[in-house]
Amino acid sequence: MSTIRDVSKLAGVSVATISRYLNQSGYVSKEAEETILAAIQKLNYKPNNIARSLAGKRTATIALLVPDILNPFFPEIARAAEDVASRLGYTLILCNTDYNPDKERNYIDVLINKRIDGIIISSYTIRPEQIYALEAENIPVVVIDNAWEDTPIVSITSANRTGGQMAAQHLLDSGCQKIAHICGPYHITAAKNRMLGYEDVCKQQEWFTPSLMVYGDFSVSGGYSAMRELYAKHPDIEGVFAGNDLMAAGAMKALHEFSVRIPDQVKVIGYDGIHMDMFYPELSTIAQPIYSIGERAMMYLDQMIKEHPLEKKNYLIDVQLIVNASSRSL
Amino acid sequence: MSTIRDVSKLAGVSVATISRYLNQSGYVSKEAEETILAAIQKLNYKPNNIARSLAGKRTATIALLVPDILNPFFPEIARAAEDVASRLGYTLILCNTDYNPDKERNYIDVLINKRIDGIIISSYTIRPEQIYALEAENIPVVVIDNAWEDTPIVSITSANRTGGQMAAQHLLDSGCQKIAHICGPYHITAAKNRMLGYEDVCKQQEWFTPSLMVYGDFSVSGGYSAMRELYAKHPDIEGVFAGNDLMAAGAMKALHEFSVRIPDQVKVIGYDGIHMDMFYPELSTIAQPIYSIGERAMMYLDQMIKEHPLEKKNYLIDVQLIVNASSRSL
DNA sequence: GTGAAAGCGCTAACAT
DNA sequence: ATGTTAGCGCTTTCAC
Numbered sequence A, B: 001m002s003t004i005r006d007v008s009k010l011a012g013v014s015v016a017t018i019s020r021y022l023n024q025s026g027y028v029s030k031e032a033e034e035t036i037l038a039a040i041q042k043l044n045y046k047p048n049n050i051a052r053s054l055a056g057k058r059t060a061t062i063a064l065l066v067p068d069i070l071n072p073f074f075p076e077i078a079r080a081a082e083d084v085a086s087r088l089g090y091t092l093i094l095c096n097t098d099y100n101p102d103k104e105r106n107y108i109d110v111l112i113n114k115r116i117d118g119i120i121i122s123s124y125t126i127r128p129e130q131i132y133a134l135e136a137e138n139i140p141v142v143v144i145d146n147a148w149e150d151t152p153i154v155s156i157t158s159a160n161r162t163g164g165q166m167a168a169q170h171l172l173d174s175g176c177q178k179i180a181h182i183c184g185p186y187h188i189t190a191a192k193n194r195m196l197g198y199e200d201v202c203k204q205q206e207w208f209t210p211s212l213m214v215y216g217d218f219s220v221s222g223g224y225s226a227m228r229e230l231y232a233k234h235p236d237i238e239g240v241f242a243g244n245d246l247m248a249a250g251a252m253k254a255l256h257e258f259s260v261r262i263p264d265q266v267k268v269i270g271y272d273g274i275h276m277d278m279f280y281p282e283l284s285t286i287a288q289p290i291y292s293i294g295e296r297a298m299m300y301l302d303q304m305i306k307e308h309p310l311e312k313k314n315y316l317i318d319v320q321l322i323v324n325a326s327s328r329s330l
Numbered sequence C: 001g002t003g004a005a006a007g008c009g010c011t012a013a014c015a016t
Numbered sequence D: 001a002t003g004t005t006a007g008c009g010c011t012t013t014c015a016c
Helices: A002-009 A015-023 A031-042 A049-055 A073-089 A101-113 A130-135 A160-173 A191-200 A220-233 A245-257 A290-305 B004-011 B016-023 B028-042 B049-054 B073-090 B100-114 B128-136 B159-171 B189-202 B220-233 B243-256 B291-305
Strands: A061-066 A091-096 A118-121 A140-145 A154-158 A180-183 A214-217 A239-242 A267-272 A284-287 A314-317 A319-324 B059-065 B091-097 B118-121 B142-143 B154-158 B179-183 B213-215 B239-242 B267-272 B284-286 B316-317 B318-324
Touching: A015 A031, A031 B100, A061 A073, A061 A101, A061 A290, A073 A191, A073 B073, A073 B091, A091 B073, A101 A290, A118 B118, A118 B213, A130 A140, A130 B189, A140 A290, A140 B189, A154 A160, A154 A191, A160 A180, A160 A191, A160 A220, A160 A239, A160 A267, A160 A284, A180 A191, A180 A220, A180 A245, A191 B239, A220 A245, A239 A245, A245 A267, A245 B091, A267 A314, A290 A314, A314 B291, A314 B318, B004 B016, B004 B028, B028 B291, B028 B316, B049 B128, B059 B073, B059 B100, B059 B243, B059 B291, B073 B091, B073 B189, B073 B291, B091 B100, B100 B128, B128 B142, B142 B291, B154 B159, B159 B179, B159 B189, B159 B239, B159 B267, B159 B284, B159 B291, B159 B318, B179 B189, B179 B243, B220 B243, B239 B243, B243 B267, B291 B316
Parallel strands: A061 A091, A061 A118, A118 A140, A140 A154, A154 A314, A180 A214, A180 A239, A239 A267, A267 A284, B059 B091, B059 B118, B118 B142, B142 B154, B154 B316, B179 B213, B179 B239, B239 B267, B267 B284
Antiparallel strands: A091 B091, A284 A319, B284 B318
């Protein structure tokens, strides 16, 4: 591997000039430019980014911390973030934290030692203090899918409560009488807000009873069990709003096994809008613009890295009702 | 941020000793160890990995190049590779190449400049020469899901042809008479081999005709269109073997729309074994041990990085027939 | 416009 | 067992 010094020798100019040329910093004459370019090509010279990072400051690397890339929500986030990252010249490190604060802390330490330029993090366990600590090391952070009120942290969340209301209202409008809710893990803010949205709409209905709300763990099997439990207690339900699409899938599976026809007897709606074109019937959902959340996270992060002004607050993203066969009125 | 020199000063020993202590290389006395540890904690010293990489050789970073993390096959690979990577002290960079040789080349250049320690790559377009070039830069490579015969390259593929045979044979054994195949993109070795496996078993059947083999692009919608085309030509087929699970899902969707009952009228089997617990009926498949492919890729890579002996060849992984409701005999 | 030289923070001979 | 020192390849004053 040739170094900047080799180029310097061959081109007959100092390394400083080469560096200026490479970084478009400072003046370089036309002639110098040409000899340098020739030398670079002749030697097939590639600047060493490690050295560059040590001397300068940036590593052109950012990290994405997610609970688990196997959860279909996160590949889309990862894809979006990586697309933008690569367009902006960053490289993206992927970390799975498994909802485990220790793993999380561990990764954060490693990433600090690697002097990465910024972190996008999706976590329900991280504390604001940890984020301040990162920013103290000059590593900006963007949080997705979680937020704290009145806290100077850049975060992106979707309008979960409104979305929950939309889902419940849609089932109501479709003529459903007894609408159940399969709620995600209580400690997840997003899950709680979706549930609150459901309550906003359903609590005042005469058919409402708290046992229409059951717990699921955001997984297919969680939705499946929840639906079985629900159906045992309330064989007369007409609508189900699941806290995410995976649980909705599980619920549909359980309903199929009970030979309940969807949407004739029971209408189902999920939440998230992950790509589920494989379903039959296709699932209605409250779609979050997942890709654009990932995109924006990376763009905000870039702004912070470049020290461009950016208001430190929660950025709320609109959601959208997608009506498919699983909840269609006949 | 404190440096090794700060620690050296505070502990009253030389930087070399600190370095030896940090890397467990060379002798360090018990007393020295203690003062050093104390100083490190007092200063909250964290070694700078950038400097470490520049001086030493390793960056403790590896990259995973995949066509698209949105394809459900790859998150599982990524998860497995990252699990092993983090256990071994590496950090994993994720790159999406979109089956695009230019993007691929581009990423490879960037990664070389970052002096990463190794690459795991899933690509149908990469050429052996590119891999040799990487190894010439001292960057070992493990290829997954693709291989070249008699070439000194470490690759991991599953037994696609055998798997194709197993799928077709299973449908045959289940009493299917006219079995169709939805084949993946022809230039993908894995797709071609699965098709060959199908042919091995079906070509000699009296009902066989080439028009039972149609093309799909490995996506749900590809499988859907292929199934519609197939059904128009052969409304009497009794079995479908799709080249991957996504196309199988699309095929099932099309069959549902034709009100064809699965598995009573038509049995369906896919290929891959991605996590599709959301399906109803659950899909039969030829399961590749996807996670363990990712794991092994990372383990082989680590061996190469550490310059441990490893035979440069294709490692073939067994597949497994998983019978679920979509192809169950009644 | 260009060059000399001092780092960036660490590792690894080599000397002691 | 420990210290000295020369790099690793680049950026960046500062002087010319």
